[in-house]
Amino acid sequence: xxxxxxxxxxxxxxxxxxxxxxxxxxxxxxxxxxxxxxxxxxxxxxxxxxxxxxxxxxxxxxxxxxxxxxxxxxxxxxxxxxxxxxxxxxxxxxxxxxxxxxxxxxxxxxxxxxxxxxxxxxxxxxxxxxxxxxxxxxxxxxxxxxxxxxxxxxxxxxxxxxxxxxxxxxxxxxxxxxxxxxxxxxxxxxxxxxxxxxxxxxxxxxxxxxxxxxxxxxxxxxxxxxxxxxxxxxxxxxxxxxxxxxxxxxxxxxxxxxxxxxxxxxxxxxxxxxxxxxxxxxxxxxxxxxxxxxxxxxxxxxxxxxxxxxxxxxxxxxxxxxxxxxxxxxxxxxxxxxxxxxxxxxxxxxxxxxxxxxxxxxxxxxxxxxxxxxxxxxxxxxxxxxxxxxxxxxxxxxxxxxxxxxxxxxxxxxxxxxxxxxxxxxxxxxxxxxxxxxxxxxx
Numbered sequence: 272x273x274x275x276x277x278x279x280x281x282x283x284x285x286x287x288x289x290x291x292x293x294x295x296x297x298x299x300x301x302x303x304x305x306x307x308x309x310x311x312x313x314x315x316x317x318x319x320x321x322x323x324x325x326x327x328x329x330x331x332x333x334x335x336x337x338x339x340x341x342x343x344x345x346x347x348x349x350x351x352x353x354x355x356x357x358x359x360x361x362x363x364x365x366x367x368x369x370x371x372x373x374x375x376x377x378x379x380x381x382x383x384x385x386x387x388x389x390x391x392x393x394x395x396x397x398x399x400x401x402x403x404x405x406x407x408x409x410x411x412x413x414x415x416x417x418x419x420x421x422x423x424x425x426x427x428x429x430x431x432x433x434x435x436x437x438x439x440x441x442x443x444x445x446x447x448x449x450x451x452x453x454x455x456x457x458x459x460x461x462x463x464x465x466x467x468x469x470x471x472x473x474x475x476x477x478x479x480x481x482x483x484x485x486x487x488x489x490x491x492x493x494x495x496x497x498x499x500x501x502x503x504x505x506x507x508x509x510x511x512x513x514x515x516x517x518x519x520x521x522x523x524x525x526x527x528x529x530x531x532x533x534x535x536x537x538x539x540x541x542x543x544x545x546x547x548x549x550x551x552x553x554x555x556x557x558x559x560x561x562x563x564x565x566x567x568x569x570x571x572x573x574x575x576x577x578x579x580x581x582x583x584x585x586x587x588x589x590x591x592x593x594x595x596x597x598x599x600x601x602x603x604x605x606x607x608x609x610x611x612x613x614x615x616x617x618x619x620x621x622x623x624x625x626x627x628x629x630x631x632x633x634x635x636x637x638x639x640x641x642x643x644x645x646x647x648x649x650x651x652x653x654x655x656x657x658x659x660x661x662x663x664x665x666x667x668x669x670x671x672x673x674x675x676x677x678x679x680x681x682x683x684x685x686x687x688x689x690x691x692x693x694x695x696x697x698x699x700x701x702x703x704x705x706x707x708x709x710x711x712x713x714x
Contacts, residue, residue, distance in 0.1 A: 280342025584677025617687020
């Protein structure tokens with residue numbers, strides 16, 4: 272901390288961390304560099320504290336720093352990412368620094384959760400269970416607030432969503448988590464990682480950073496054969512045959528069995544998240560029947576396969592959070608393909624779409640919103656899959672309405688990020704919901 276530290280990107284996580292470091296190390300030197308424009312409160316903070324900065328692009332001034340705190344959104348394979356790695360100087364990321372600071376003080380149990388899909392649901396679900404038992408809990412990380420924002424508080428539990436981007440920029444794999452879970456790994460963010468294997472290995476780094484037990488899909492456990500972590504791997508399965516599994520409608524946790532039909536929600540992907548939460552709660556010594564009862568009161572986050580409404584017997588679902596093909600495949604398992612009209616669209620992530628294409632062949636209808644999914648469109652044409660184009664969400668919903676009848680479902684599950692037409696997946700989902708709701712009122 273005595274050297275000059277460069278902050279690469281100045282989003283909310285790096286901003287919160289700089290505020291903390293500025294107080295704890297007032298004599299340290301900092302430099303902020305952002306590809307975009309720094310405005311509002313962050314800009315006022317920099318000026319008030321006489322911190323050097325540059326925005327609207329990285330320059331050689333950044334590379335004069337002795338170490339770097341890299342925003343997770345900066346790809347290691349980008350120009351500035353490569354420059355940082357090739358400099359052989361120390362690099363880290365907000366979550367790594369925050370965890371090191373947290374572990375140097377009195378703190379509670381730290382739980383890390385990652386996966387291609389279901390991270391946010393699992394984090395909020397586990398936080399709900401802990402809070403229901405009167406525990407003080409922080410939930411955040413990649414979801415919501417960065418850990419740096421609450422380092423002044425001492426809590427009983429810290430439930431952290433950890434992304435592949437964050438894990439990629441950890442400088443060391445020292446143990447920082449007491450427990451962890453990798454929910455699933457499917458193709459995603461290849462545009463950032465360049466290869467699926469780099470993405471997968473980044474996810475699995477979380478296990479290396481866990482001093483206690485790690486929950487891992489049974490298909491991934493062999494990755495750790497012969498490694499020191501092997502004895503602390505607890506495999507789970509959505510097809511039975513492990514101590515933690517989902518089998519024939521039953522959630523089985525360390526010898527106890529629970530009927531998923533008693534839960535107020537459906538969906539294999541939701542039961543997968545539930546199984547992971549119950550397994551983690553079991554490792555924390557909580558009574559499973561009480562945990563199961565608490566889960567009956569859990570309220571899902573918006574835009575996760577959420578029923579928006581029903582018009583003329585057709586149900587409309589908002590699954591805008593499904594920003595990759597793996598998530599769409601998981602969502603479609605909950606519907607009869609012959610009665611499902613799917614709305615795709617968004618910015619692609621260099622995925623192969625192999626599994627998704629097989630599922631698309633059986634759908635009643637496919638609508639592609641916008642003009643960004645060029646790769647998937649070409650693959651559908653090559654595979655002989657019929658689809659319709661829509662230039663706007665209004666057109667997509669209307670097309671879905673025309674192509675469906677009573678008993679069908681129209682599902683917005685895009686398989687791409689929202690940045691082609693919207694600021695984020697929430698705005699996209701809210702637009703879909705507002706159109707559906709206006710149609711329902713018109714009836």
